[in-house]
Amino acid sequence: MDILRFATAGSVDDGKSTLIGRLLFDSKAIFEDQLEAVERTSRDRGTEYTDLSLLTDGLRAEREQGITIDVAYRYFATPKRKFIIADTPGHIQYTRNMVTGASTADLAIILIDARKGVLEQSRRHAFLTTLLRVPHLVLAVNKMDLVDYSETRFDEIREEFTAFASKLNASDLTFIPISALHGDNVVSRSENMPWYEGSSLLHHLEHVHIASDRNLVDVRFPVQYVIRPHSATSQELHDYRGYAGQVAGGVLKPGDEVLHLPSGLTTTIAAIDTFDGPVEEAFAPMSVTLRLADDIDISRGDMICRPNNQPHAAQEIDAMVSWMADGVKLQPRSKLIIKHTTRTARALVRDLHYRLDVNTLHRDESATALGLNEIGRVSLRTTQPLFVDDYARNRLTGGFILIDEATNGTVGAGMIVDAH
Structure with a gap:
């Protein structure tokens, strides 16, 4: 069974947490004691119905305000697929949390209140999901019960959003009218909307095709750890040298010729080991250990790829950066730590080209800094080469985070646009 990671987004009170609660409830993915606790809390708050949003809004502040603040992760499975849900916040001041939740998603569900239509926050989240290259986008028009399940209203919202999406790089867009509160079109087809x-x-969610979304062409294997069991008792284990990591792209097989960066030396794969034993092939996002035919000086942060298909070895990169720090701004001459795959280096912000208005898509080229939750294009220079691809080609080797040297806190997330 494969795993589908999906994120929910939308404006405040569009029903994201209720939708996830409905998915968990109708797919029998919650325990009886959880349901009893939610029913008890609903009664205490004077709610006439069981408030399923309480299944995901775990923070006390979220329950008191009735909004989502943190990114809540939930897990459930059906006979056809496993799911990891990231319930991301709707408020503008939590844009960074939404970026975090959507960065690893295969699909994004953007909820729209059928009464309010496409709001500014709806457009913002649609833009962010396409900026983060989430391959599949579902526009769930919620609260259809409050507009009498009107087909006309659904068509109006679909036409308005389609016009906006034409400006974005949205490759797969699906529209579904739902009522998360009553369960219409969430798990089962609704009898109230025969026109749909x-x-x-x-x-x-069970049938969306995600296998072809991963890059199976460009072999990328960032080395995370070198396994050398020096204390092994048997001679075979004592001579063992393996390179552990997560496959970031392509397909690896024993006997394949590979190239090591930064040395440029070539060798072949002797074997591919996993926790469950050797395998005949490895592909993204599998975590494996490679054994190579020749002894090469390889350490954490190095890259294994194909001789005729190499990433850019770049110290100058242009990237779109989402700034996540409160109290400190990103501006030219800022010095930060950059973490890209398994390699860490120091970086200098050479230039801020523009700040992007995610509501109008306008580029403010007069901007001198990026503040909390702002997004802009910057040029960085690193102290050592990074082995990168464009984010549009590979999200794993095209993404990075920025870390404050003083506090060791994550202050930004970046998507590589160009490298040289």
């Missing part, structure tokens, strides 16, 4: 001929939301 598409599938329910869960059916779409």
Whole structure:
């Protein structure tokens, strides 16, 4: 069974947490004591119905305010697929949390209140999901019960959002009318909307094709750890040398010729080991240990790739950066630590080209700094080469985080646009 990671986004009170609660409830993915606790809390708050949003809004401040603040991760499975949900916040001041939740998602669900239509926050989250290259986008028009399940209202919202999405790089866009509160078109098809001929939301999640979204062409294997069991008793284990890491792209097989960066030396793969034993091939996002035919000086942060298909070895990179620090701004001459795959280096912000208005998509070229939750294009120079691809080609080798040297806190997330 494969795993689908999806994120929910949308404006405040559009029903993201209720939708996830409905998915968990209708797919029998919650325990009886959890349901009893939610029912008890709902009664204490004077709610006439069981408030399923309480299944995901775990922070006390979230329950008191009725909003999502943190990124809440939930897990459930059906006979066809396993799911990891990232319930991301709707408020503008938590844009950084939304970026965090969507950065690893295969699919994003953007909720829209059928009464309010496409709001500024809806456009912002749609832009962010396409900026983060989330391959599949579902626009769930929620609260259809409050507009009498009107087909006309659904068509109006679909046309408005389609016009906006034409400006974005949205490759796969699906529209589904739902009522998260009553369960219409969430797990089962709704009898209240006979005019809708598409599938329910869960059916779409179970069958959306994600295998081809991963880059299986460009072999990328960032080395995370060198395994050398010096204390082994047997001679075979004593001579063992393996390179552990997560496959970031392509397909690796024993006998394949590979190249090591930064040395440029070539060798072949002798074997591929996993926790469950040797395998005949490895592909993203598998975590494996490679054994090579020749002894090469390889350490953490190095890259294994194909001789005729190499990433850029770059110290000058242009990237879109989402700034996540409160109290300190990103500006030219800022010195930071950059963490890219398994390699860490120091970086200098050479230039800030523009700040992006995610509501209008306008580029403010007069901007001198990026503040909390702001996004802009910057040029960075690193102290050592990074082995990178464009983010559009590979999200794993095209993404990075920025770390404050003084506090060791993550202050930014970046997507590489160009490297030289």
